Amino acid sequence: MRVFSCLLVVTTAITSAVAFDIPEGASISVPWRHKGRPYFGWNLKDKWGNSVEEDRHKITIRASEDDTDDISADFVWALEQAQNGGLVHLEEGKTYVIGKKIDLPVLNDVYIKLDGTLKFTDDIEYWQKNYFYYPFQKSITFMVWSGQDIRIYGKGTMDGNGQAWYDGFAGREILDADNTYYRPILFLTDNATNVDVEGITFLNSPCWTTFLVRTKDVSFDNVYIEAFSTNASALPKNTDGFDSLNVDGLTVTNTRVNVGDDCFSPKPNTTNIYVENLWCNGTHGVSMGSIGQYPGVLDYISNAYMKNITLLNGQNGARLKAWAGPQVGYGYISNITYENIYIENTDAPIVLDQCYFNINETTCAAYPSNVNITDVKFINVTGSSSGKEGGVVADLTCSPGATCSGIMLEGIDLTSPNGTSEIVCNNIQGDIGVPCVSGADA
Ligand SMILES: *[C@@H]1O[C@H](CO)[C@@H](O)[C@H](O)[C@H]1NC(C)=O
Ligand SMILES: *[C@@H]1O[C@H](CO)[C@@H](O)[C@H](O)[C@H]1NC(C)=O
Ligand SMILES: *[C@@H]1O[C@H](CO)[C@@H](O)[C@H](O)[C@H]1NC(C)=O
Ligand SMILES: *[C@@H]1O[C@H](CO)[C@@H](O)[C@H](O)[C@H]1NC(C)=O
Ligand SMILES: *[C@@H]1O[C@H](CO)[C@@H](O)[C@H](O)[C@H]1NC(C)=O
Ligand SMILES: *[C@@H]1O[C@H](CO)[C@@H](O)[C@H](O)[C@H]1NC(C)=O
Ligand SMILES: *[C@@H]1O[C@H](CO)[C@@H](O)[C@H](O)[C@H]1NC(C)=O
Ligand SMILES: *[C@@H]1O[C@H](CO)[C@@H](O)[C@H](O)[C@H]1NC(C)=O
Ligand SMILES: *[C@@H]1O[C@H](CO)[C@@H](O)[C@H](O)[C@H]1NC(C)=O
Ligand SMILES: *[C@@H]1O[C@H](CO)[C@@H](O)[C@H](O)[C@H]1NC(C)=O
Numbered sequence: 001m002r003v004f005s006c007l008l009v010v011t012t013a014i015t016s017a018v019a020f021d022i023p024e025g026a027s028i029s030v031p032w033r034h035k036g037r038p039y040f041g042w043n044l045k046d047k048w049g050n051s052v053e054e055d056r057h058k059i060t061i062r063a064s065e066d067d068t069d070d071i072s073a074d075f076v077w078a079l080e081q082a083q084n085g086g087l088v089h090l091e092e093g094k095t096y097v098i099g100k101k102i103d104l105p106v107l108n109d110v111y112i113k114l115d116g117t118l119k120f121t122d123d124i125e126y127w128q129k130n131y132f133y134y135p136f137q138k139s140i141t142f143m144v145w146s147g148q149d150i151r152i153y154g155k156g157t158m159d160g161n162g163q164a165w166y167d168g169f170a171g172r173e174i175l176d177a178d179n180t181y182y183r184p185i186l187f188l189t190d191n192a193t194n195v196d197v198e199g200i201t202f203l204n205s206p207c208w209t210t211f212l213v214r215t216k217d218v219s220f221d222n223v224y225i226e227a228f229s230t231n232a233s234a235l236p237k238n239t240d241g242f243d244s245l246n247v248d249g250l251t252v253t254n255t256r257v258n259v260g261d262d263c264f265s266p267k268p269n270t271t272n273i274y275v276e277n278l279w280c281n282g283t284h285g286v287s288m289g290s291i292g293q294y295p296g297v298l299d300y301i302s303n304a305y306m307k308n309i310t311l312l313n314g315q316n317g318a319r320l321k322a323w324a325g326p327q328v329g330y331g332y333i334s335n336i337t338y339e340n341i342y343i344e345n346t347d348a349p350i351v352l353d354q355c356y357f358n359i360n361e362t363t364c365a366a367y368p369s370n371v372n373i374t375d376v377k378f379i380n381v382t383g384s385s386s387g388k389e390g391g392v393v394a395d396l397t398c399s400p401g402a403t404c405s406g407i408m409l410e411g412i413d414l415t416s417p418n419g420t421s422e423i424v425c426n427n428i429q430g431d432i433g434v435p436c437v438s439g440a441d442a
Helices: 002-009 072-081 163-169 361-366
Strands: 011-013 027-031 058-060 086-090 095-098 107-114 117-120 132-134 139-141 145-153 157-159 187-198 201-203 210-221 224-226 242-258 264-266 270-281 286-291 298-312 316-323 330-346 348-356 370-385 392-397 404-415 422-426
Touching: 058 072, 072 086, 072 095, 072 107, 132 187, 264 270, 264 298, 270 286, 286 298, 286 330, 298 316, 316 330, 316 370, 330 348, 348 361, 348 370, 348 404, 370 392, 392 404
Parallel strands: 058 086, 086 107, 095 117, 107 145, 117 157, 145 187, 157 201, 187 210, 201 224, 210 242, 224 242, 242 264, 242 270, 264 286, 270 298, 286 316, 298 330, 316 348, 330 370, 348 392, 370 404, 392 422
Antiparallel strands: 011 027, 027 058, 132 139
């Protein structure tokens, strides 16, 4: 078996033999036993039934010479060559710069082995005129990944080059109705099925780090997400780890997120969510939502299981959030389980908030949320709050416009530096499993 697999990895460069033009510095190689012959049908297969790395034709392209040396055309060429069973290798120690808005091909069975750095230019003026636009929260992105059986893996980095964006955005708010300072999302899938991302780092996204749209079965394993600024008066903003819209099947495992906004926050119409071994530092927590933002629109999040999550130094721990106000939508969040959650130095460890976004109590009471929240379990949530909310470690306040039922807390051991620990509940139907006080008494 050992000899056999050695033979499989031997590849032969055929660059001189191919009939079409190859960009300068690029190469294509094929596994030796496929050269000039049909596939034998005994290729090694991965879990999707596609060829494994050793059995794929491999494409490389030239690296960039500096941070403005755009290789986007070479990258598109490489992806086209890799269609239907190939692999694009972005090599270790090399940087590949994308400086143009490009249409990626609709991929079918393509591996991208990212060992080097795929980096976007920080030409703000260019990217604010050239982008892919999504009306949901006025999102823009550099490029859109679509198609099926896409695997992006390796030890490399997708670098959003965010510093100039952080400097430029300082003092602004993304959800301001008149904000037009759009910032690109680093990694966006749309109309995609079976996307696996493994091992890589997402660094310094200008805005959300990942946004999965109209996607089925997408998973992230062993990924690291970080956004930091070297300018103390311009911190990264809205650099969420994971956001989604109309997604069925979202899995995140063995991942660390070090950003100043949501760690993991599926948005409207996300179902069948599985998160395990997630570590979040300095974030706004693991949130279901926000949903219910757009007037007349039905949004939902259902069937989520979140297990073994560590949340440090953040605003929120485990949160459910829905919009209220005069012009909002409706919907439901249901069948959500948070289990084995460890929280430290966090302002609001457990939150059910239906007065999103920045709505004061008077407006929230006059125009309550219409998002029902049902069947939510918090099991074995331990640790401590920062004390910012006094002794309150859990605040579950349901809107008078909605139904909140089947909310169950079990094995909760959260302390506050204040010395007391209090669980607040308002308008929740039925027993929540632990003693709680209503907001008016808290
Ligand atoms: C989604 O992609 C498939 C091919 O993968 C295509 O046939 C279909 O038109 C695309 N749908 C949309 C809405 O773009
Ligand atoms: C830091 O950000 C502030 C706010 O945008 C900006 O005025 C300043 O020029 C930035 N500093 C540097 C060194 O870029
Ligand atoms: C829980 O997740 C942490 C990473 O945050 C990991 O180190 C640890 O091994 C996980 N525990 C279990 C039981 O899997
Ligand atoms: C966690 O985030 C804080 C800032 O919020 C930072 O100072 C600290 O270094 C981070 N810890 C780790 C282990 O990354
Ligand atoms: C969510 O799904 C519902 C029902 O299919 C649809 O009407 C609604 O537009 C979707 N929401 C968003 C934000 O796409
Ligand atoms: C609730 O979600 C879990 C996944 O976390 C799923 O296995 C289960 O079938 C769902 N229950 C219902 C009633 O849909
Ligand atoms: C919310 O719950 C109420 C009753 O509890 C129900 O009438 C309404 O249809 C539900 N709304 C949604 C969007 O599921
Ligand atoms: C509770 O969760 C912690 C991780 O936060 C884990 O170490 C511990 O084993 C869990 N306890 C039980 C009883 O499952
Ligand atoms: C609440 O917000 C509304 C709308 O922004 C504003 O008109 C009102 O004065 C605010 N009320 C209080 C008590 O702050
Ligand atoms: C602790 O918090 C409770 C409730 O939030 C408050 O009544 C009390 O004054 C606080 N105590 C201290 C010492 O801050």
